Amino acid sequence: MATFLYARVSTSEQTLDHQKTQAEKSGFTFDHVIADHGVSGVSVLMKDRPEGKRLFDMLRAGDTLVVRWVDRLGRNYADVTDTIREFIRRGVVIRTVINGMTFDGSTSDPMQMAVRDAMISFMAASAQAQAEATKEAQKAGIANARDKGDDSYKGRKPSYSREQYTTVASLLGKNASVSEIAQASGLTRQTVYRIKEDPAAAEKALAVWSL
Template sequence: MAAVGYVRVSSVDQNLARQLEGMKLDRVFEDKVSGKDTKRPALQEMLLYVREGDTLHVHSIDRLARNLVDLRKLVETLNSKGVIVTFHKEALTFSPDQSNPMSVLMLNMMGAFAEFERSMIRERQREGIAAAKAQGKTTGRPNALTTVQAAIIRERAFAGESKTKLASEYSVTRSTVYAVLNNCSERDI
């Protein structure tokens, strides 16, 4: 019977320290990725690791899943393996041998709120991008090459120079060089 922890933050620069701080755990699985789905390396590893009689400790419901379907499926999967799931912030525990209707209701409500919050974040992000574009600001990653550099690379590549050499000279990847070559029209040649 192991005490297992699962902690998650959405990006690499965020800190995991406050989650499950001070708890004595046998093993902790850490993800630094979005909770939008269950395709997370540490989550998948944890699901394979836990055994009957283990207790999974999670700081809060939204750390385990950001949508209600995934949340319910994860808790059900863990319980079917004989694993107890405890959410500390919400003070909810789900065990395989008992089903508390109030806990199930709270899980569904909190999961729905987490899903709603994620939808609102995505909507605000789309609005921000649209507003930036309306103001004429560019969004996304900046181009690796200027238009002049791209033209020179095209000219030299079509003259027979090595694409690997050109990529190295301009400090870009070969795929960037090929993208420059693929994005030119007949009149550019």
């Protein structure tokens, strides 16, 4: 049984060292580190990435796969869910650095399986929303405007970080109360309500500000 860290490095902000350090600070240690460099997360299927193919070949039952977040595992909702479920069928345990989520096939209880699969779907949908928001921001020429120092087009800067947004999204998927989510994320109840009412807009604001 081995532990793998898989990273996708597609921008200057998403360095392998940063993803490794973040995972190690969360208590993970690895036997293998596999990374795809310069691969678009929104256009290339997981199984078609050079190191993604290698990961599919290497993983065995009992292994643990660590990723920063589920968006590392596919280009869209279908790809992420297909990848996760394929690995679970193989007996691989998937763990995320952000929020410490665990997905595996250890349960045979139908209700627990349904909850697990619903969570996978929710997280994958959130990952695709992030990717779509990023593409929209790129098409609007945001990078060019940012280089010119003009932030007026971006609107109000979000009062939450990417990690806080992810915490809110994951707890909403668990049907936690707004008060519980506010306490866990360190956000105000009003901010949690805004994210809950329009998660796509909240995701888009993060993408616009490159957060």
